[in-house]
Amino acid sequence: DSGVTQTPKHLITATGQRVTLRCSPRSGDLSVYWYQQSLDQGLQFLIQYYNGEERAKGNILERFSAQQFPDLHSELNLSSLELGDSALYFCASSGRLAGGIGELFFGEGSRLTVL
Amino acid sequence: SQKIEQNSEALNIQEGKTATLTCNYTNYSPAYLQWYRQDPGRGPVFLLLIRENEKEKRKERLKVTFDTTLKQSLFHITASQPADSATYLCALDGGRNTGFQKLVFGTGTRLLVSP
Numbered sequence: 001d002s003g004v005t006q007t008p009k010h011l012i013t014a015t016g017q018r019v020t021l022r023c024s025p026r027s028g029d030l031s032v033y034w035y036q037q038s039l040d041q042g043l044q045f046l047i048q049y050y051n052g053e054e055r056a057k058g059n060i061l062e063r064f065s066a067q068q069f070p071d072l073h074s075e076l077n078l079s080s081l082e083l084g085d086s087a088l089y090f091c092a093s094s095g096r097l098a099g100g101i102g103e104l105f106f107g108e109g110s111r112l113t114v115l
Numbered sequence: 116s117q118k119i120e121q122n123s124e125a126l127n128i129q130e131g132k133t134a135t136l137t138c139n140y141t142n143y144s145p146a147y148l149q150w151y152r153q154d155p156g157r158g159p160v161f162l163l164l165i166r167e168n169e170k171e172k173r174k175e176r177l178k179v180t181f182d183t184t185l186k187q188s189l190f191h192i193t194a195s196q197p198a199d200s201a202t203y204l205c206a207l208d209g210g211r212n213t214g215f216q217k218l219v220f221g222t223g224t225r226l227l228v229s230p
Contacts, residue, residue, distance in 0.1 A: 002158065002160070035220075042221070043204065043222075043223075045218065045219055092158075092159075103161035103164060104151075105161070106158030106159050107158055108157060109157075111156075
C-alpha cells in the first residue's frame with residue numbers, strides 16, 4: 001500500500017461527458033503528479049502540483065484541468081470526453097521538491113472507459 | 116526531440132539468471148534516473164534512484180548503472196525469480212532544460228522469468 005488513494009477505481013461514461021478523478025496523497029506529501037497510461041502510449045505525464053500551486057505541465061489537453069486543494073488532495077477534471085481518453089489515470093505523490101524529484105508513490109489508478 | 120527508449124520486446128529468462136534491461140535517452144540532461152516496477156493493472160512501484168554523478172547503485176538483488184556520456188542506464192536483477200516477472204520502467208526528470216519537476220517515463224520492458 002503506497003498510501004496514495006484514488007477514486008473512483010473504475011468509471012464508465014459516454015463521449016461528451018465530464019468526469020472528476022480524485023487523489024489523496026500520502027500523509028505529509030506536498031507534491032501531486034497526474035499521469036495517463038494507455039496501451040499505445042505508455043505513462044504520460046500530465047501535470048504536477050506542489051502545495052496548491054501548479055509547478056510543471058506535460059501533454060495535458062485543454063479539455064483536462066486539475067487543481068490541488070488546501071488539504072492537499074487533488075482532482076483531475078476531464079471534459080468533452082472522447083473515445084481516445086479511455087485510459088488508466090494515475091496519481092502519485094512525493095515529499096521532495098527542492099533540487100529535483102525524489103521517488104514517486106503511485107496510487108492504484110482510476111480506469112476510465114469512454115463509450 | 117526528447118526520447119526515452121526501452122526495449123519493447125519482452126525479455127524472457129530462466130530463473131536464477133541475471134536479467135539486464137536497458138534504458139537509452141536522447142536530448143535529456145537529467146539530474147536523476149529512476150527505475151520502477153509495474154504489475155498489470157497496478158500503479159508503478161519505485162525501485163531505485165541514481166544521480167547523474169553516480170555510476171552505480173545497488174539494492175539487494177538489484178543494480179543500476181548510469182552512463183551520462185552514453186546516455187544509458189542498465190538495470191540488472193541477479194538470481195531472478197518468477198516473482199520478478201513484471202514491466203520495468205525507467206524515468207528521468209526533465210533536468211536543467213525542461214525542468215526538474217517533470218518525471219518522464221519510458222514505455223517499459225516486460226520481463227518474464229520462467230521456473
